[in-house]
Amino acid sequence: MSRKPCCVGEGLKKGAWTAEEDKKLISYIHEHGEGGWRDIPQKAGLKRCGKSCRLRWANYLKPDIKRGEFSYEEEQIIIMLHASRGNKWSVIARHLPKRTDNEIKNYWNTHLKKRLIDQGIDPVTHKPLASNTSPATLKTSEFQDDDSNRDDQSQSGSMSPKSLPPSSSSCNLPEISSSDETPKIDGSLSSKKRRFQRSSSTSKLLNKVATRAASIGNILSASMEGTLLSSTTLSPCLIDDFSETSQFHMDEFDPFSQPSEHTIDHMKDDNGMNFDLNSSEYDFSQFLEQFSNNEGEEAENIGGYNQDLLMSDVSSTSVDEDNMMPNITGWSNYLVDYSDFVYDTNQDCDAKNFI
DNA sequence: AACAGTCTCAACCGCCTCGAG
DNA sequence: TCTCGAGGCGGTTGAGACTGT
Numbered sequence: 213m214s215r216k217p218c219c220v221g222e223g224l225k226k227g228a229w230t231a232e233e234d235k236k237l238i239s240y241i242h243e244h245g246e247g248g249w250r251d252i253p254q255k256a257g258l259k260r261c262g263k264s265c266r267l268r269w270a271n272y273l274k275p276d277i278k279r280g281e282f283s284y285e286e287e288q289i290i291i292m293l294h295a296s297r298g299n300k301w302s303v304i305a306r307h308l309p310k311r312t313d314n315e316i317k318n319y320w321n322t323h324l325k326k327r328l329i330d331q332g333i334d335p336v337t338h339k340p341l342a343s344n345t346s347p348a349t350l351k352t353s354e355f356q357d358d359d360s361n362r363d364d365q366s367q368s369g370s371m372s373p374k375s376l377p378p379s380s381s382s383c384n385l386p387e388i389s390s391s392d393e394t395p396k397i398d399g400s401l402s403s404k405k406r407r408f409q410r411s412s413s414t415s416k417l418l419n420k421v422a423t424r425a426a427s428i429g430n431i432l433s434a435s436m437e438g439t440l441l442s443s444t445t446l447s448p449c450l451i452d453d454f455s456e457t458s459q460f461h462m463d464e465f466d467p468f469s470q471p472s473e474h475t476i477d478h479m480k481d482d483n484g485m486n487f488d489l490n491s492s493e494y495d496f497s498q499f500l501e502q503f504s505n506n507e508g509e510e511a512e513n514i515g516g517y518n519q520d521l522l523m524s525d526v527s528s529t530s531v532d533e534d535n536m537m538p539n540i541t542g543w544s545n546y547l548v549d550y551s552d553f554v555y556d557t558n559q560d561c562d563a564k565n566f567i
Numbered sequence: 568a569a570c571a572g573t574c575t576c577a578a579c580c581g582c583c584t585c586g587a588g
Numbered sequence: 589t590c591t592c593g594a595g596g597c598g599g600t601t602g603a604g605a606c607t608g609t
């Protein structure tokens with residue numbers, strides 16, 4: 213019972229679109245709006261199938277599409293998200309405003325994938341090619357922190373598998389450096405030469421934030437499912453580190469790390485949230501209420517691309533608990549990914565710095 | 568200049584999801 | 589509950605551009 217292909221039809225044109233066809237499609241959509249793609253060709257006077265029209269519009273003609281060279285930040289975001297999400301181009305595209313999934317997919321296949329391979333990284337697993345070193349080994353040998361950080365790693369077992377980036381091996385995500393074999397002659401070249409100059413404490417902090425976020429996600433999950441007990445094991449990170457938060461010097465952050473700075477603040481006093489998760493009396497309903505109350509204005513107050521990126525998973529959060537959990541999970545996933553990324557791109561990627 | 572090999576990316580294909588009836 | 593179809597998604601293709609010889 214195979215379905216009839218939608219684009220089977222007599223005299224339907226295929227291949228590259230002409231300017232005239234584009235004009236007809238744009239004109240029709242401007243007048244009638246998107247949707248009803250099957251009927252559009254006939255109504256717009258196009259000898260194309262509806263699907264082809266939709267793709268042409270979505271990938272090329274839509275006015276808010278950003279075209280041209282990918283920025284350094286965009287590249288890093290793609291690599292990060294690919295490491296955690298795989299070939300989920302539409303998901304990745306949601307984090308890159310004005311970029312289409314098709315464009316990202318093409319860019320990955322033609323540029324980033326090769327670059328990773330050139331740098332000895334498996335573009336599928338984001339692990340070193342031809343390496344026997346397990347991520348766990350790398351983590352413990354290269355990313356060993358103080359006691360709390362060791363706890364961070366050991367507690368990762370309490371995190372949902374989804375929360376863990378597939379590529380937890382440190383230093384796997386490559387830096388896009390100017391030494392790339394395929395240099396681009398464009399405005400983004402200079403940005404490609406930039407390197408993140410983050411201190412080890414920054415990486416450390418971000419890792420902790422990520423772990424906390426993941427833990428909060430788990431706790432919320434348990435709360436949603438009604439399985440949260442007062443004895444629910446909390447992340448050692450949460451237990452040990454929340455009191456330490458204020459020790460970190462946030463002024464170390466560069467603009468790209470602002471989301472985490474925001475996150476720290478978000479998790480601290482700004483929202484007046486009680487994050488004393490050590491307490492068995494922690495009130496999750498209060499947390500949910502506070503979170504939902506603060507979410508809207510938070511989203512308005514923060515500015516900048518990366519904040520948008522960070523918050524995109526939670527920006528639509530309402531009091532609706534069904535939506536809450538995926539958002540929290542996405543948020544924690546992002547932080548975990550981002551934390552790993554920051555660590556990986558840190559030039560001081562050396563265990564000594566964390567001891 | 569001509570040709571072959573390589574690269575890029577718009578477009579296509581086929582499967583999947585989800586909502587309507 | 590089932591069927592159908594629109595729209596979405598990821599993989600693949602192929603025409604044109606580019607590069608090397």
